[in-house]
Amino acid sequence: MKEKTNLKELFNQYLTGKASEGELLHLLDFFKLEEDSALLRALILAELEKEETLETTEEQQAILNRVSSVLAHGIRNEKVRLRKLYIRWSAAAAVVIIAGFWIGLERIQEGAGIFSSTRKEIIAPGQDKAIxxxxxxxxxxxxxSIGPDAKNSYVFADTSGMMTFSSQDLPATDTKSAERTLRTPKGGQFAVLLSDGTKVWLNAESSISFPAIFAQRTRDVSITGEVYFEVTKNPTKPFLVHARQQTVKVLGTHFxxxxxxxxxxxxxxxxxxxVAVIAGGKQVQLLPGQMSVWQENQGGLQVGRIPDPENLLSWKEGMFCFDNNNIAEIMQVLARWYDIEFSFEKGDYSNCVFDAMIPKKKSIQEVLNILGASQQLEFKINGRKVIVSQAKSNRN
Structure with missing residues (x-):
């Protein structure tokens, strides 16, 4: 076993930009031993809490760029899985955590055999935009591109940097029937501050309809897509969220x-x-850490535990979090954020299941590199369409 003090010193060398290429590879080599990888992950996670800007040499940066694009593949329970990948970029540095896997140098190749493209156009990630x-x-x-007057009056960046529309700062033109709708397109996200102080975040291809001024007895909104709420408490005026055939009733909470x-x-x-969730003539009360699932035609309204609360809001924090997700589910998420279409060539993809956490700021090409590192899938980009196929080595 390697001395833990040596590992800590080596990690500090990397963080201060003093690590050579050999030392960087030696640092990654600690992932071979579980007892050391646990300490290394702890050191990295502690560093991610800091907001300091780290510096790296161009040589180190090139290595990190290659490493961040490729994962070693593993097979568990006859399912293709990528271990969780966490990537955190500062202005000039990246830290890569690959839990339990060593990336062989012979496999660190930028995009080799992973995807092909008929055009050199880079499909950029989504951004803060809404209608x-x-x-x-x-x-x-x-x-x-919105003008400075709007930014000074009713649009601002919140503490996380997401653009936010302040409904209370844009007066209503007709308070008797004043309902507004904020929509995010594919490749867009936005937040809105409602007139009662409630903060709402919208994921890509989502919407919220709300009054400019809430009624006297209730605060009603309607949503589509994926939306996160931090509701301002008001015991005398319940907050009601209508989504398809479901209504959520709250007084003040985060959900x-x-x-x-x-x-x-x-x-x-x-x-x-x-919160109280009402659907199909049934009402259930949720406690923190619980989730409800409403399926009109299958099972009705059910209650269970949130599988991973920390990953639930990864979309809001600028990350893709895939937790035992099939490639078809993943492609739906990518299609919304990158405004692309996708299709699958003939084959069985039921066992292509991934665990990964990837920054949403990466281009689609970089994301496909990471997914394709399992060597089970290949991707072809044609304009703004991605064609998914099984790797040649896995075809019957």
Missing amino acids: LELEDGRIINLDS NINAYPENDAVQTSLLEGS
């Missing part, structure tokens, strides 16, 4: 609703407080 439809029918495009139309179920996950 706001006002109560009088006016349409306002909210994105990075996430996933109601994309292509999904069979509506999932409501509670992080803080208490």
Whole structure:
């Protein structure tokens, strides 16, 4: 076993930009031993809590760029799985955690055999943008190109940097029938601060309809897609969220609703407080850490535990979190964020299941490199369409 003090010193050498190429590879080699990899992960996770900007040499940066694109493949229970990958970029540095896997140098090749493209166009990730439809029918495009007057009056960046529309700072034109709708397109995300102080985050291809000024007895909104709420407490005025055939009733709490139309179920996950979920003539009370699943035609309204609360809001924090997800589910997520289409060539993809955490700021090519590192799948990009196929070595 290697001395833990040596591992810590080596890690500090890397963080201060003093590690040579050999030392960097030696650092990665510690992942071979479980007792040392646990300490290494702890050191890295502790460093990720800091906001310091690290510096690396160009040589180290090139190595990290290659390493971050490729994972070693593993097979467990006859399912193809990638161990969790965490990548955190500062201005000039990256830390890569690969739990339990050693990446052989002979396999560190940028995109070799993973995907091909008929065009050299880089498909960029989504960004903060939305379409706001006002109560009088006016349409306002909210994105990075919006004028300075809007940014100074009703659009601002929140503490995480996400662009936010402040409904309370844009007066209603007709308070009697003043309902507004904020929609994020494919490749877009946005947040909105409602008139009562409630904060709402919208994932890609989602929407929320809400009044400019809430009624006297209730606070009603309607949503599609995936939306996260931090509701301002008001015991005398319940907050009601309508999603498909489901209603969530709260007084003040933090929760996430996933109601994309292509999904069979509506999932409501509670992080803080208490909510009542009403659907199909049934009402259930959720406690923190619980989630409800509403399926109109299969099982009705059910309650269970949130599988991984920390991963639930990864989309809001700028990460893709795939937790035992099939490649078909993953491609749906990527299609919404990168505004692409996808298709599968003939084959059985039921056992292509992945665990991975990847920054949403990466290009689609980089994400496909990571997924393709399992050597089970190949990807072809044709314009804005991605064709998924089984790797030649796995075809019958």
